[in-house]
Structure formats: structure tokens, C-alpha cells
Amino acid sequence: MGNRHLDRQRAAKLMRELDVAGLVLVQPESILYATGAFAGVATLWRRAGAAAVLVPADPEAPLAAVVGDLQAASFRVASGIADTRSHPIWVETTHAAAGEESVSERIAAHDRQRPQGFQRPATFDSARMLAELRDILIERGLDKAPLGLELGFVAVADMQAFQDALPHVRWRDASPLVARLRMVKQPAEIEALRAAAKLTTAGLQHALGALREGIDAQTIGGLWRGEVEAEARRLALTQSVSHWAYIAVGADGFAPGGPAQRGDVVKIDVGAVVGGYSADVARTAVIGKASPAQRQIHGALLGALDAALASLAPGRPLKDAHAAATKAMHDAGFPSFSRGHFGHSLGASVFSEEWPFIAADCDVPLEPNMVIAVEAPYYVRGIGGFIIEDQFLVRENGLELMSPLARDLLEIG
Numbered sequence: 001m002g003n004r005h006l007d008r009q010r011a012a013k014l015m016r017e018l019d020v021a022g023l024v025l026v027q028p029e030s031i032l033y034a035t036g037a038f039a040g041v042a043t044l045w046r047r048a049g050a051a052a053v054l055v056p057a058d059p060e061a062p063l064a065a066v067v068g069d070l071q072a073a074s075f076r077v078a079s080g081i082a083d084t085r086s087h088p089i090w091v092e093t094t095h096a097a098a099g100e101e102s103v104s105e106r107i108a109a110h111d112r113q114r115p116q117g118f119q120r121p122a123t124f125d126s127a128r129m130l131a132e133l134r135d136i137l138i139e140r141g142l143d144k145a146p147l148g149l150e151l152g153f154v155a156v157a158d159m160q161a162f163q164d165a166l167p168h169v170r171w172r173d174a175s176p177l178v179a180r181l182r183m184v185k186q187p188a189e190i191e192a193l194r195a196a197a198k199l200t201t202a203g204l205q206h207a208l209g210a211l212r213e214g215i216d217a218q219t220i221g222g223l224w225r226g227e228v229e230a231e232a233r234r235l236a237l238t239q240s241v242s243h244w245a246y247i248a249v250g251a252d253g254f255a256p257g258g259p260a261q262r263g264d265v266v267k268i269d270v271g272a273v274v275g276g277y278s279a280d281v282a283r284t285a286v287i288g289k290a291s292p293a294q295r296q297i298h299g300a301l302l303g304a305l306d307a308a309l310a311s312l313a314p315g316r317p318l319k320d321a322h323a324a325a326t327k328a329m330h331d332a333g334f335p336s337f338s339r340g341h342f343g344h345s346l347g348a349s350v351f352s353e354e355w356p357f358i359a360a361d362c363d364v365p366l367e368p369n370m371v372i373a374v375e376a377p378y379y380v381r382g383i384g385g386f387i388i389e390d391q392f393l394v395r396e397n398g399l400e401l402m403s404p405l406a407r408d409l410l411e412i413g
Helices: 008-018 028-035 040-044 069-079 103-111 126-139 155-163 175-184 187-209 217-234 292-310 319-329
Strands: 022-025 052-056 064-068 085-087 147-148 168-171 241-249 266-274 279-287 342-345 354-359 373-381 385-396 399-403 411-412
Touching: 008 022, 008 354, 022 028, 022 175, 028 040, 028 052, 028 069, 028 175, 040 064, 052 126, 052 147, 064 069, 064 126, 064 187, 069 085, 085 126, 103 266, 126 155, 155 168, 175 354, 187 266, 187 279, 187 385, 217 241, 217 266, 266 385, 279 373, 292 319, 292 342, 292 385, 319 342, 319 354
Parallel strands: 022 147, 064 085, 147 168, 279 411
Antiparallel strands: 022 052, 052 064, 241 266, 266 279, 279 385, 342 354, 342 373, 373 385, 385 399
């Protein structure tokens, strides 16, 4: 069975606050989070209507799911959801039982169970998926109930299909609820993020040690990726491993740039991804001796990062850290500095940055078992891109650093 990370008791509490009788999860990442199983290739189009998982508000009530028929059996096994139903997608699949008849006769015997006029859709048919979901809701007595749906994911064009198929359901936006569920990590998620941080810091340390005049962003990225993959082999990780990198060389600060010349700033912002969970760590270096301007900018960012970290503690709202970091930058001689956020949650999504953010309007309090990235970036075109970023696990008594690397501005040569 896959790794289910859904905390049913926490989910039940949040559903009571939203006043819904259940959640209908349709975003692929949310389904994987809740079930530990891949919901099928039709979800790769990232449209609501390819798959759905019902999470009842009653934590004792079992989950139910509807997925494409190609992978319904494997989903049932991986998720442990006994009530897994299917709808036909574009991939033709059948079954040939053992026997002495010809293969065409055996396939025909199997396919007689198909309804008259059966025809597969070009991709998937949301109406067929929703018909299966409607049957589940009727059987559970939820077809006229208030239900949560991830409206931050559901396109307007898809929402009409939900309303047509389930006209009596009172849909409420559950996107913030799901985000709150996912922001607090379960032990297996924390271990994946810890492994990702180990790979990231090993690769970053290797890349920083290889910096020299003449190197370009592409070469730095290759060195980083190679060490990440080598470290994954040394750790004998069984989860999938991938990686991403934003590397800039030179005065632009964001463009890849290179070959590096003396005086160039090198910004390396990278993350290894283990089992879908992404780390996020960054450091800055200068080829040769840093100029007074480069030292001033980096020193101000280091002070801002320290101010943010001093304001981060369980129970404190994230906006406190944003205010402290912004004040530190202003006090350091940059009164016009305006950064939208100084960090974010980490997890498994299509992008490394997840809600909640360390932003001026974020009232969300830090909670134990969150994993966050805290960052202080500044892109000064004409001088370069600067960033200091570390990954932390929130403990009951404070923050645990998951990316132990020196934060000083590294001078190369």
C-alpha cells in the first residue's frame, strides 16, 4: 500500500470548521497525498473530471474513488480503497482468459460485458466519471450535502459539469482547507524532505567548490546534478530522484550567464526532489574578491534572514517574520526594498514553493511538523543576483536546520 499522508482527524476538524460533510479531491497532487496512489494517466491533463476521491467528514467512514479504467486495479491495490470505481478512458484495454479458443474469441467473450454501443472517448469523459461519483454520493447519502471541492484547481469550464451532474450538492471551496492539511507533514513526508535536503546540500557544496573563472551556469548545473545523483546512490535511496536549478552568473542576476569573469556574482538556487518532495536551498558566491557593494547587499540579506528566523516560532504568524526581514533590509540602507515573501512551505507539488508564504498578509501561525524554506533574495541588475536560503523542520521548541552550509558570501580565488 502506498504512503497515505492524510490525517483524518485533522481533516475532520477542518471540515467541521468549513461546515461540509466531505471533501471531493480532484487535483492529482491532492489525490496522491490522500491515497498514496497515482490516479492514472488521464490526470496528466490536469483537468477536473479525470479522477476524484471522496473523503467523508466522519473519520471512520472509508474513502471512495473514481479513476480511469486503465489503472483502476493498481490504484485499488496501492491505495487500499476498496470502493474504487472506474470510467473508460482513451486507452483500449481488455482481457483474454486462458482457454483453447482463439484469442479473438476469448477477448470477445470478455467484452460482451460492455454496454451496447460502447465507445471510448478521445481522452476522458468527465460526465462518465461524475456519474460514478454521483452513485457513490447517493449511496453515502451525500448527494444533497455541502461538500468541499478544490475550486482553486477546477476550471470554470469544468465546474459546469460538476453542477450539471450533481445539481443538489452545495459546493464550497476547499482549496485552503486542503492546503492547511498538506502544510503539516507526516513522518514519511519529513523523511523525504530530509533526504532531499541532504542531496541538495551535498550537490551545492560540490558546485560551490568547483567555481572558477570561465565557468558558466550550464556547467555549474551539471556539476550540481551529478553530485546529487552520486549522493542518492551513496544513500541507496529507493524513491525517485529528480532535481531543478536556477543558476545565474554575472551582472544580470537572473539570466544563466557566463563564462564567469572576476567580479561576477554567482547565484545558485537549487532543489533535489525525492519521491516528489522538493528541497530548496540557495547560496551566493563571487569570482575573486567581493566589491564593497556586493558585500553590502549580501550582508543586508544575511541580517534580514537572521531577523526572519528570530521571528519564526510555533504559534507565531508568518507575517511577523516578513515584517522583521523587511525592517532589517530598510535599516541596512535599502529603504525601497520590497519582497513579496521571505519563504514558503515545502512539499510535493508542481512547483517547489507551496502555501503558506512568509508574507505581509499571512496570519497563518507556524505549526510543528511544517517544513519551510526561509530565504532572503535580491536581484540587482548591474551587480548580480543574491540569495541566502535554508530549509527547516518546525519542532515544538523551534526550528531544526535541514541544510547545514555556511551562509557567508563565498569569494572564489
